[in-house]
Amino acid sequence: MFYPRTTAYQPYPVGEKGTTGAKGTHWMFEAISMILSGNSQYSQVGKGISYLEFASPELYQDLPSPRVLNTHNRFDWLPTGVRTHKNKIIVTTRNPKDVAVSLYHHHINLSEMYDYSGDFQDWIPLFLEGKSVDCGDYCEYHLDWDRVVRENPDWPILVVKFEDCVKDLADSIRKISVFLERPLSENQIADMAKALSFTNMKSHFRNTLTEKLIRKGEVADWKNWLTEAQSAQIDRQCQQLKGSQFEPKFEM
Secondary structure, rough: EEEOOOOOOOOOOOOOOOOOOOHHHHHHHHHHHHHHHHOOOOOOOOHHHHHHOOOOHHHHHOOOOOEOOOOOOOOHOOHHHHHOOOOOOEEEEEEHHHHHHHHHHHHHHHHHHOOOOOHHHHHHHHHOOOOOOOOOOOHHHHHHHHHHEEEEOOOEEEEEEHHHHHHHHHHHHHHHHHHOOOOOOHHHHHHHHHHHHHHHHHHHOOOOOHHHHHHOOOOOOHHHOOOHHHHHHHHHHHHHHHOOOOOOOOOO
């Protein structure tokens, strides 16, 4: 999310959220930070200081403008200042099959937070039932954001799909820079795309907590994890997203 400095913080409920890390939120945080700064340097602040679910307002309320705040909350749970100022919002999304695999590894890698060490086949039923963990029901969450986009056509909201970033990261950076009204040269875009490759990010963040949030960054890794029955169940569930901005992309 992209917030001008004028955004005010107000208490809001914390509960069902989107998936942490599994949609490429850290990837997007670094991309936005680079675009706003105009260079390919990784953020010196880090997204933890501006993570609305966990960070104290005292930590991010004095960040220099423009601020990049990140959250997995639904629209109705965002700070009231977002509505007052109609701040620019970038919503990242990823197909639910890869989300399931990525989220499972997120729980395993952050066992100190989730206290989970079970097998994927024991975990996946919870995700399929909408009971897992961080996000509740995948389709319900995305249908809610689709409603927000449809009901607020004048609101600056950009939907960015993980699969599009993997397919052509430079083009995604270009579209985001236009949305943020921060023009970039083709050389700047190329440098940012290089820095934002998963190989370079894993190398840069090696031996840090952030390294645990960066796994493969691949599309269709779910084929190595889901059974045919599990894949078919997700296909059926996602029929309700057909025609929406959040209709999943399962293949490149």
